[in-house]
Amino acid sequence: MNPRTSAVFRKELRDFRRNKFIVGTMIALPIFVIAIPFLSVLGIKPGDPENVVRNILGGASLSFFLVPLILPTVIAGYAVIGEREQGTLEPVLTTPVRESELLIGKALAAVVPCVSISYTLYAIYRLVVVSAAAPVVNHLVNQPSQLLAVILFAPLLATFSIWVGLAISVRSNDVRVAQQLSGLAVLPMLGLIALFSFRVLTPSVAVALAGALLLAVFDLVAWRVVSALFDRERLLTRYGSV
């Protein structure tokens, strides 16, 4: 990693660890999102109709994608506007750091913990399903396409989410407004994921790879948009060229 990007990454993680709001959200939100689907899956009995089982599992699967999609918006909303509010943005912009180094460092610092949490939750889910759920559940969950989807989609969704959050953060004047807008802005992406989770698109390795490719394209476009929006002058003054 570039030394300046690495410096931003380390500082962001350090700052997040000491931010009670971020730490609290990082713990509470995944628990809140996962708890009900988890209990529903454990409640499935061997004789339950297959369409009911599939719907419950679809909801559970969608929940795992909610975490990497929603969680980064909490951090991203804070990433730029929060710095501007506490007066740290100007000193940072006076250093030789390039916009790309700053943005990538901030994005990585949000993506890495969010993806780690998503993977950890999914690993726990698989363990619980293997050890405690009905055999039909075990059979449906233990599919290579689903594992591949979680592994590929989680970082790509988190990356998309962080770019959207950063884009809103660089144009916003208030941390909370930025966080709420970011949360809303990523919701359409959930519709796309629901097609996979609820088997509207038949899950397969090929579909998972195609979905990942599509998300990667979205990420690239979102990165270009954020880079274009990051304007030092506008961030430091009320008067911008836009």
Place this chain on the structure above:
Amino acid sequence: MDAPAIRASGLTKEFGPRTAFRDLTFEVGAGEVFGFLGPNGAGKTTTVRVLGTLIRPTSGTAEVAGVPLADADGPELRSLVAVMPENPGMYLRLTVYDNLEYFAGLYGIPRAQMRERILSSLDTVGMGPRVHDYAGSLSKGLRQRASLARTLLSDPKVLFLDEPTSGLDPVATREVRELIEGLRTHGVTVFLTTHRLDEAERLCDRIAIMNTTLRVVGRPDDLRRQLFESAIEVRTARPLADPAAVFGSAGATDVWTQNGDGVYTVKADDPAATTPALARALVAAGADILRLAEVQRTLEDVYLQLVSEDVEVTR
């Protein structure tokens, strides 16, 4: 002779219909402490931001530390300068060390040298014992010092200090001033914006006074001479019977004013020559002299004279 550390030519910045500053042309010598004075909204901070490549000028050219002001040269220029904004801008949840470590990383200081540089910068500003304190637990004065330490990390050629003593108590103000005086001995070029005229007078080799446009640039003594005629103040125990005769016999100019009973201001092109002659004339006239001294104009007088001219013009 060293090349100027800062060279600006016709520098202008407009924000839509509003002009922040216009047609700034000046040079700052290497190792000089240069004061940049002006009222609120005069464009001082915007000038610092433009010279620090934080925002683009609308027109004009400039060179800082030998690097032209251009988008492509931004990172190179910023690696040679340091800017201390008015707000210390510390991460309050991080320790002083963590704050400086972050900036050392942004300046690209190798990790092997980082610790030594950080501790050395903190020692320079007397913050060594507070290295592991959280920035949020520091007073404003200490945060300002830590912020100054941050600007020293990269060993900058040019240091921009924007109102470094703003909001500080007298003790903290004196400490920051002593630090700036210390920087002079290290050969760092300092570009200092301030409202405090006594501070500028004490610290700066030269000053510029601006109010959207540059009004004057020069040494404080030169500016005083440029704006005010030399004069001698005379105080006597009782009013003189014939002041015109007394002042005329001293060879002083006949331009004098009476400012009260026994208080006179006498214009003198060469006060060093005129003062002894005036003393002799006053003694010869039987006057009891209470005071006889050149009128001292402060930088505040110069500033107020220039700024009040602007107020007159805008009325």
